[in-house]
Amino acid sequence: MPIPIIAHGLQEGISAIPHAWSVIRIAPWFILLAALKYYFGGARNTSERLMASKVVMVTGGTSGIGACVARELAARQAQVVLLTKQHPSDGFLAEYIDDLRRETKNPFIYAEQVDLASLHSVREFATKWIDNVPPRRLDAVILCGGVAEPASARGQTQDGIDDEWQLNYLSNFHLLSILSPALRVQPAHRDVRVVFATCSSYIGAKFDLETVKRDEKDSAKSKDQGPAARLSVRPKGIYAVSKFALMTFAHAFQRHLNAYERPDSLPPCTRVLIVDPGLTRTPGTRRWLTGGSLWGLLLYLLTWPFWWLVLKSPSQGAQSILYAAMEEKYARGEGGWFIKECREVDCARRDVLDEDVQKRLWEFSEKQIEEAEKEGAVKRTLAKKEKQAEEEKKTRQETSSAKTQTAGSRRSRRNK
Numbered sequence: 001m002p003i004p005i006i007a008h009g010l011q012e013g014i015s016a017i018p019h020a021w022s023v024i025r026i027a028p029w030f031i032l033l034a035a036l037k038y039y040f041g042g043a044r045n046t047s048e049r050l051m052a053s054k055v056v057m058v059t060g061g062t063s064g065i066g067a068c069v070a071r072e073l074a075a076r077q078a079q080v081v082l083l084t085k086q087h088p089s090d091g092f093l094a095e096y097i098d099d100l101r102r103e104t105k106n107p108f109i110y111a112e113q114v115d116l117a118s119l120h121s122v123r124e125f126a127t128k129w130i131d132n133v134p135p136r137r138l139d140a141v142i143l144c145g146g147v148a149e150p151a152s153a154r155g156q157t158q159d160g161i162d163d164e165w166q167l168n169y170l171s172n173f174h175l176l177s178i179l180s181p182a183l184r185v186q187p188a189h190r191d192v193r194v195v196f197a198t199c200s201s202y203i204g205a206k207f208d209l210e211t212v213k214r215d216e217k218d219s220a221k222s223k224d225q226g227p228a229a230r231l232s233v234r235p236k237g238i239y240a241v242s243k244f245a246l247m248t249f250a251h252a253f254q255r256h257l258n259a260y261e262r263p264d265s266l267p268p269c270t271r272v273l274i275v276d277p278g279l280t281r282t283p284g285t286r287r288w289l290t291g292g293s294l295w296g297l298l299l300y301l302l303t304w305p306f307w308w309l310v311l312k313s314p315s316q317g318a319q320s321i322l323y324a325a326m327e328e329k330y331a332r333g334e335g336g337w338f339i340k341e342c343r344e345v346d347c348a349r350r351d352v353l354d355e356d357v358q359k360r361l362w363e364f365s366e367k368q369i370e371e372a373e374k375e376g377a378v379k380r381t382l383a384k385k386e387k388q389a390e391e392e393k394k395t396r397q398e399t400s401s402a403k404t405q406t407a408g409s410r411r412s413r414r415n416k
C-alpha cells in the first residue's frame with residue numbers, strides 16, 4: 001500500500017498525495033517522541049542464566065519493579081519465594097500467585113509473610129528459614145521492597161521507627177544479618193547473589209546517624225499514640241539517607257561474607273550487587289508524585305503523557321536488576337558491583353566504601369534493632385496478658401449469666 005502511494009507521489013508530485021504535507025510536518029515530531037521514549041526507556045537486559053530450579057527470594061515482588069523481576073524469573077522456571085507483607089492465606093495474594101503460576105507455567109512460586117515494617121516478622125521468617133535441616137538451597141535474594149513516602153504521609157512502623165528508614169534499610173539489614181549463615185552454607189560451586197535496589201537520591205544524602213536518632217526521639221514522643229502515629233517531624237531527606245545506608249551496608253555485607261572461612265577452604269560463593277533501576281512508573285512513584293492526595297492524583301492524571309514519556313515502565317525498570325541477577329561475569333570476583341542501565345558504573349559516593357562508616361552504621365543498626373525488639377517483646381507480652389485477662393473475664397461473665405438464667409428459667413420455675 002505505501003509503495004504505490006510513494007510511486008504516485010514521485011510521478012505526480014507530493015501535492016498529489018492527500019494530506020502529504022500534513023504528514024511530512026507531523027512525522028518528525030513522532031520520530032522525536034519515539035526517540036525520546038526509547039531513550040528514557042533505558043537499557044535492555046540481554047544476559048541470560050539458567051534459572052530453572054534456582055531458589056530466589058524476592059521482597060517487594062507483588063508490585064512495581066519487584067513484580068516484574070519476580071515474573072521474569074518465574075518465567076525462567078526459578079523457584080520464587082515472595083516475601084510479602086500479607087499472610088499467604090490472604091485472598092488477593094493467593095489469587096495473585098495462582099495467576100503468576102498460570103501465566104509463567106511455573107508451579108514453584110510461593111509466598112512467605114515478611115512484613116518489613118515489623119522487625120519481629122522479619123526475625124520470625126529468617127530464623128525459620130535458617131533453622132531448616134538440612135539447610136535450604138538459596139541462589140539469590142533480590143531486595144525490591146521499600147517505600148518512598150510523600151511528606152504528607154509521615155509515619156512510623158509498629159517498632160516506632162521511621163517507616164522509610166526501616167522499610168528501605170533497617171529491615172534489609174535485619175533480614176540479611178539473620179540469613180547470613182544460610183548464604184554462607186551454600187556449596188562453593190553455587191553462584192549466589194544478593195541484589196539491592198537503590199536509588200540515585202543516595203548521592204545527595206547527608207549521612208548523619210543523628211538524623212535517625214532524632215527520629216527515634218520523635219517516635220518515643222508519639223509511642224503512646226499507637227503504631228499508626230504520625231511523626232511530627234520527619235528528618236529531612238531520610239529516604240536518601242536510607243538508600244545511602246543500604247549501599248553502605250551492601251558493601252559491609254560483602255566484606256562480612258568474604259571474611260568467612262569456609263570449612264572446605266574454598267572461596268566464598270555469594271556476591272553482592274547494588275542496582276539503580278532508574279526512574280520508573282510504579283505504584284510507589286505514583287504515590288510519591290501525587291503526594292498521596294486527590295488533587296495530586298488529578299494533577300498526575302492531567303500530566304500523565306509527560307510521565308509516560310520520561311519514566312520507565314516497571315518492566316523497563318526491572319532490566320538492570322535482571323541483568324545483575326543473570327549476567328554471567330558476576331559469577332566470579334569479589335562482589336560489591338554497582339549496576340545502572342545494565343552496566344557496571346562507579347559509585348558517586350566514595351564514602352559508602354569507607355570501612356569506618358560501615359562499622360559505625362553496622363553497630364548503630366544492631367543497637368537500634370536490639371532496643372526496638374526488646375520493646376516489641378515487652379509490648380507483645382503485655383498485650384497477650386491483657387488479652388488473656390479479657391478472655392478470662394468474658395468466660396466468668398458468661399458462666400455467671402448462664403447460672404442466673406438457669407435459676408430464673410421457665411423450666412426451673414415449672415419444676416418448682
Ligand SMILES: NC(=O)c1ccc[n+]([C@@H]2O[C@H](COP(=O)([O-])OP(=O)(O)OC[C@H]3O[C@@H](n4cnc5c(N)ncnc54)[C@H](OP(=O)(O)O)[C@@H]3O)[C@@H](O)[C@H]2O)c1
Pocket residue numbers: 059060061062063064065066083084085086114115116117118143144145146147148167197198199200276277278279280281282283284285317
Ligand atoms: N520506582 C522508581 O522510580 C525507583 C527508582 C529508583 C529506585 N527504586 C527502588 O526500587 C525498588 C522498587 O521500587 P518500586 O517503585 O517498584 O516500589 P513500589 O511500587 O512502591 O513497591 C514496593 C514494594 O514493597 C512492598 N512493601 C511495602 N511495604 C512493605 C512491608 N511493610 N512489608 C513487605 N513488603 C512491603 C510492596 O508490597 P505491596 O504490593 O503489598 O504494597 C511492594 O511490593 C525500591 O527499593 C525503590 O527504592 C525505585
